[in-house]
Amino acid sequence: xxxxxxxxxxxxxxxxxxxxxxxxxxxxxxxxxxxxxxxxxxxxxxxxxxxxxxxxxxxxxxxxxxxxxxxxxxxxxxxxxxxxxxxxxxxxxxxxxxxxxxxxxxxxxxxxxxxxxxxxxxxxxxxxxxxxxxxxxxxxxxxxxxxxxxxxxxxxxxxxxxxxxxxxxxxxxxxxxxxxxxxxxxxxxxxxxxxxxxxxxxxxxxxxxxxxxxxxxxxxxxxxxxxxxxxxxxxxxxxxxxxxxxxxxxxxxxxxxxxxxxxxxxxxxxxxxxxxxxxxxxxxxxxxxxxxxxxxxxxxxxxxxxxxxxxxxxxxxxxxxxxxxxxxxxxxxxxxxxxxxxxxxxxxxxxxxxxxxxxxxxxxxxxxxxxxxxxxxxxxxxxxxxxxxxxxxxxxxxxxxxxxxxxxxxxxxxxxxxxxxxxxxxxxxxxxxxxxxxxxxxxxxxxxxxxxxxxxxxxxxxxxxxxxxxxxxxxxxxxxxxxxxxxxxxxxxxxxxxxxxxxxxxxxxxxxxxxxxxxxxxxxxxxxxxxxxxxxxxxxxxxxxxxxxxxxxxxxxxxxxxxxxxxxxxxxxxxxxxxxxxxxxxxxxxxxxxxxxxxxxxxxxxxxxxxxxxxxxxxxxxxxxxxxxxxxxxxxxxxxxxxxxxxxxxxxxxxxxxxxxxxxxxxxxxxxxxxxxxxxxxxxxxxxxxxx
Numbered sequence: 012x013x014x015x016x017x018x019x020x021x022x023x024x025x026x027x028x029x030x031x032x033x034x035x036x037x038x039x040x041x042x043x044x045x046x047x048x049x050x051x052x053x054x055x056x057x058x059x060x061x062x063x064x065x066x067x068x069x070x071x072x073x074x075x076x077x078x079x080x081x082x083x084x085x086x087x088x089x090x091x092x093x094x095x096x097x098x099x100x101x102x103x104x105x106x107x108x109x110x111x112x113x114x115x116x117x118x119x120x121x122x123x124x125x126x127x128x129x130x131x132x133x134x135x136x137x138x139x140x141x142x143x144x145x146x147x148x149x150x151x152x153x154x155x156x157x158x159x160x161x162x163x164x165x166x167x168x169x170x171x172x173x174x175x176x177x178x179x180x181x182x183x184x185x186x187x188x189x190x191x192x193x194x195x196x197x198x199x200x201x202x203x204x205x206x207x208x209x210x211x212x213x214x215x216x217x218x219x220x221x222x223x224x225x226x227x228x229x230x231x232x233x234x235x236x237x238x239x240x241x242x243x244x245x246x247x248x249x250x251x252x253x254x255x256x257x258x259x260x261x262x263x264x265x266x267x268x269x270x271x272x273x274x275x276x277x278x279x280x281x282x283x284x285x286x287x288x289x290x291x292x293x294x295x296x297x298x299x300x301x302x303x304x305x306x307x308x309x310x311x312x313x314x315x316x317x318x319x320x321x322x323x324x325x326x327x328x329x330x331x332x333x334x335x336x337x338x339x340x341x342x343x344x345x346x347x348x349x350x351x352x353x354x355x356x357x358x359x360x361x362x363x364x365x366x367x368x369x370x371x372x373x374x375x376x377x378x379x380x381x382x383x384x385x386x387x388x389x390x391x392x393x394x395x396x397x398x399x400x401x402x403x404x405x406x407x408x409x410x411x412x413x414x415x416x417x418x419x420x421x422x423x424x425x426x427x428x429x430x431x432x433x434x435x436x437x438x439x440x441x442x443x444x445x446x447x448x449x450x451x452x453x454x455x456x457x458x459x460x461x462x463x464x465x466x467x468x469x470x471x472x473x474x475x476x477x478x479x480x481x482x483x484x485x486x487x488x489x490x491x492x493x494x495x496x497x498x499x500x501x502x503x504x505x506x507x508x509x510x511x512x513x514x515x516x517x518x519x520x521x522x523x524x525x526x527x528x529x530x531x532x533x534x535x536x537x538x539x540x541x542x543x544x545x546x547x548x549x550x551x552x553x554x555x556x557x558x559x560x561x562x563x564x565x566x567x568x569x570x571x572x573x574x575x576x577x578x579x580x581x582x583x584x585x586x587x588x589x590x591x592x593x594x595x596x597x598x599x600x601x602x603x604x605x606x607x608x609x610x611x612x613x614x615x616x617x618x619x620x621x622x623x624x625x626x627x628x629x630x631x632x633x634x635x636x637x638x639x640x641x642x643x644x645x646x647x648x649x650x651x652x653x654x655x656x657x658x659x660x661x662x663x664x665x666x667x668x669x670x671x672x673x674x675x676x677x678x679x680x681x682x683x684x685x686x687x688x689x690x691x692x693x694x695x696x697x698x699x700x701x702x703x
Contacts, residue, residue, distance in 0.1 A: 015074055016139070016181030018043075019214035020147060021060070021067035021198055022190070023175035029063065029264030031170065033230060035154060036061035040068045042150030050142050051077055060218070060228035062267045065198070067177070067228060069214050075181075077136025084110060085120060086128035103128060140180050144187035147178065151189060165191040175199060179214050200224025201268050203318055225268045225319070234263040241271045241299055241313050248273060251302045252313055255293070262297055266317040274298075274331045278310045280338045283345045284426050290416045291337040298334070344412040345426075353427040357402060359409040369474055370525050376402050378521035382466035385517035389509055390458060397462050400440035403428060404463055407441075421445050447497050454501055461501050465509075468494040469518045472539070477522070477532050481539075495543045502569040503547070511540055511567035537567065544569070548576060556702045557583070563697035571645060578647035579696050587658040588701070594661045595692065595699040598685050601670055611683040618680040623660070623667040630660040631687055638691070647695045654692060661688070 020043065027035070040059045047054050047070070055072030086092065086106035094100055099107075099114050107114045110130040120129035151169075162172035167190040178185035178194035187194050197208040198217075204225035211217055221228040227236060238254055245252035262269070280288060285308040292298045292312050301311040314330040316323075360372035369375070379401035387397035407413050407424035416423075425442030429435075436459050443460030444467055446453055455461045475481065475489050482491050502509055515536055519528040541562070548558050553576045561575045582588055619625045634657060641650040670681045692698055 015055075015072045016183075017179075017214035018070045018073050018143070019067065019177060019179045019211065019217055020185075021065055021175075021177035021217070022151075022169075022173055023065050023177070023199060024169070024173050025171045026063045027066075027171050027264075029261045031157065032061045032063065032066070032264040033260070035156075035170065036066045036068075036230070038154050039066050039150060042153060043068055043070065043146060046146035046150055047073065050139075050146065051136075052139060052142070059230070060221070061230045061264075062226060062228055062233070063265060064202075064267065065226075065228065067217065069217055071215070073139055073180070075140075076138045077142075079133050079135050081131060081133050083120075084130045084132070086110075086117065086130065089119065089126040089128065092128050106130075140183060140185060143178070143180060143185045147185070147187055147189055167191040175208075177211060179211060182213055198224075200226055201318075204268065227268060230263055233266065233269060234259060237262055237266070237269045237271060237315055240269075241315075244271055244273045244313060245301065248311075250309055250311060251304060251306075252299050253302060254299055258293055258297065258299070262315050265297065266315055268317060268319060270316045270319050270323075271313050272316055272323060272327050272330065273301075274312050274314055274327050274334065276310050276312065276331065276334055276338055280342055281308060281310060283338075283342045284423070286419055286422045287341040287345060287412060287416060288338055290418055291341050292334065294416070294418060295337055296330075296334055298330075340415060341412070344410070344415060345423075348410040348412050348423070348427060349430045352431050353403055353406045353424065353433070354431070356406040356409040360405060363408065366474065366478070368478060368526055369522075372405050372408060374525055375470065376405050378470055378518075378525075379404060379463065379466045381521035382469060382514070382517050383462050386462045386465060386509065386514070387459075389513070390462070390507065392458060392462070396434065396436060397440075397459055399433075400437040400459055400463050401466055403433070403437065404441050404444050404467070447500055449493065450496070454504060458505070458507075461505050461507065465498060465501055465514065466518075468498050469514050470521070472498075472536050473515065473518045473522060473528055473532065476536050476539070477526060477528050481535070491539070492543065495540045496547060498540060499543055499547045499569055503573050506570050508568065508570060511537060511569065541567070544572070548573070551576075553580060554702075556700055557696075560696040560698060560700040563700060564693055574645050575647050575695055578651050579698075579701070581648055582651040582655065582698075583701055583703075585652075585655050587655040588698070589703055590658050590662065591655065591692075592698045592701045592703075594658075594665060595689070595697070597665065598689050599697075599699050602682065602685060602689065605671065605678075606682050606686065609679060609682065611679065611686045614683045614687060615676075615680050618677050619684075620677065621668050623663040624681060624684060627657075627660045627664045627688070628684060630657055631684070631691065634691065638694075642694050651695055654695075657688075 036059045040057055044054065044057055052073055054070050057068060057070040060067035060069065087100070087102040092100055092103035103114060106128055107117055110117070110132070112130060118129045118131065120127045156170050159168035159170060160172070161168055169190050173190040173192050175198065176189050176192045176194040177196060177198050178187060178189070179196055184196050185194055196211050198211060198220070199208055200206065200221070201224060209220055209224055211220060218228055227233040238259060241252050241254060288308060289300050292300045296314070299313040301309045301313065303309055312334065316326050318326065320326045357373065357376065360376060363372040365372050365375045380398040383397040383401035384394040387394040404424065407420055407427060410423060410427070412423045413420045421442055421444050425438045428438035428441055436457060439457050440455070440459040440463045443455035443457065444463040446455050446460070446464055455464050471489065471494055472491055475491055480489060501507065515533045519533055522528045545555065545558060549555065557576055557579045560579060561572055566572060614628060616628065619628055634653060638650045638653050641653070668681065670678065670685070672678050
C-alpha cells in the first residue's frame, strides 16, 4: 500500500459571484493546508481550481496516517511506589493498570529533583482518511463569506447553493457530508457542452477530466487563454485591445470555457464621450474595448463567451444587440443632459442630501467654494475661477448619465462644462476633482484641479471626523486614509506652498453654517494627515529618523517638509554629520536639563571668557548672515552644507568650555549661546534624532 496519497476536494455550486471566487478558493486551499499542518500531516504541492461553478483544491503526497508517537507517562515518586519491604504500593499498582502493563514493565525516571515510575509507549497515529472530515468541516465554517444563503430544506448556509461534493483521498471517497451534501467522486462539466456527471478515480486526473468536459478549472490557465486569444484577435484585425487587470480577473471568474469574439457597434455612437462608451462596455457588459494605435476609441469590442458555438456569428450578433442598447442609453443620456446648462443644476443639488447633519449637496458645493477661494488666494490664483469650478463640481451628480453610470462623475461634468462654453480651466478642474482616486493614480492636471481636489478631500475628512466616523483598524469605509494620502501627494508632488493647519481652519469656517467644528476635531484630522506622512515619505526612500528630525518642530507645510528631507538626506552623507549630531544630542541634554524657565534670547559678548566660546559666537553670527537668506528661499540643502562648517568651532567649544560654572551670568550666557546654535539647526531639522 502506498505510503502517501493525493487529496481532492471540490465544492460544486450554482454560479458564484465572479469577484469572490479567487478569495474563497484561496481561503479553502489555505485552510486545508493549515488543517493538515495542525494534524502533523506532511504534504506536497497544493493547487487551486476555481470557476463560477466550482471551488477545488488538489494536494499531493499526503501520508496515509499520522506518524506513530512515543508518549511518556510519569507515575508516583519511587519513595511512594514501594513500601519498606519493597512491595509495590496501591499507587504503583494503579498506575500500572492505567498504562495497561504489569508493574515489572514500568521504567524509572531519575532527575535532579527526584525519581518516579515511568511508562513509555508507542501510540499509532490516526488514519488521514478519518481526520479529513473534521478538517473539511472546520475549513468550510471559517470561509470568509460576504453573504450566505439557505436553499431547499437545508439548514446549512453558503454563498450559493451547493450541488455536489467531490472528496477523494487516493481512490477512496472521504466519508463525510458537507453543507448538506454527501461527498462522492462525481463532478459535472460545462452546462451546455458536457452537462452529464463524470467520475473521478484519482485526484490527479481532475484537471484533465475537467478539460475533457469543457471546463478550464485552473484560473491561471483560463486567464491566460482569455488574454492571449483576445490579443490574437486584435492583432489579426490590426487594432489594439485594452485589457485591464481588474476586468480580466472578473471575466476569468465569469467563464468556464472562454471564447473571445470580436464584435462591432455603430460608429455614430462615437459622438458620445469615449469614457461613457467605455463604461458601458467595461463596467456594465464586461467587455474589452478597442482602440487604434494612438489610443482613439474604435467601434469594436471583444466579448468573452462561455461557449464554443458552431455558429459564432449568432453569439456575436446577440452580444452586439445587447451592447447597442447600452450604448444607445449612453448616447441618449449625453444628448439629453446637454440640453440643461450645468450651472442651472446647482439648484437641483438642494434636493440631494449629502448627510442629514451636513445638509445637501448644494451646501457641500458652497463649502467647497469657500475652501477653494481660500486656496486660490494662497496660491495667488483667481479666486472667482476657483469658486465657480467648486460650485459646478458636483452638478453632474444631478444628470441622467451619472445616475446611470456613477463611475463617470466628474468626467461628465467636464464634457457638460465644455458644451456650456465654461472656461477650459474650470472644465478640467471639474474632471480632475477626484484625483488621485487610489495609490499610484494620476494627480490633477491643473492647479485649479488640485484646488478642487484638495477642497473636496479636506471637506470629507473634517465631515467624517466631526461625525465621529473615524477609521478603526483595517476598516475605512469612507476611504479617509486614501484621501489623506491624496492631500499629501497633491501638495508634495505639485509643490504647493500650503499649510495643512490653514486649510483645516478654512474648512472649519466653511462648516460653520451647518455644524460648528471644534479645535479637537481639527487637531485629530491634522494628526491623521501627519500620521500618513510617515508611510508616504518612507515610500519615497526617506528614513523614519530623518522624518522625525524634520518634524521635531511644528511643521505642516508638506512641500517644505519634502525640501527639508532632501536636505537632511544629503547632509547625513557628509563626514561632519555624525560629529555634529552627537554634539547636538549633548546640546539638547544640557538645555533640557538646565535651561527650563530661563530667558536665553540674547548672548552678551562681554561675558564670553574662553577663546573657544568667542570663536563659536563669531562663527554663529557669520553663519546666520550666510544661511538665513538660503532658508528664506527654502534652499535647505545649501544651508545645511554651510552649517556643516560649524563642526570645528562646536567641537572646540565642548573640549575647552565648561558650561555649568558657578557664575550664573556666565553660565546662562553659555546656555544662550547653545540655544542660538540649536535654533540655527532647527530651522531645518533636529539632527540629534538622526541614527547611523
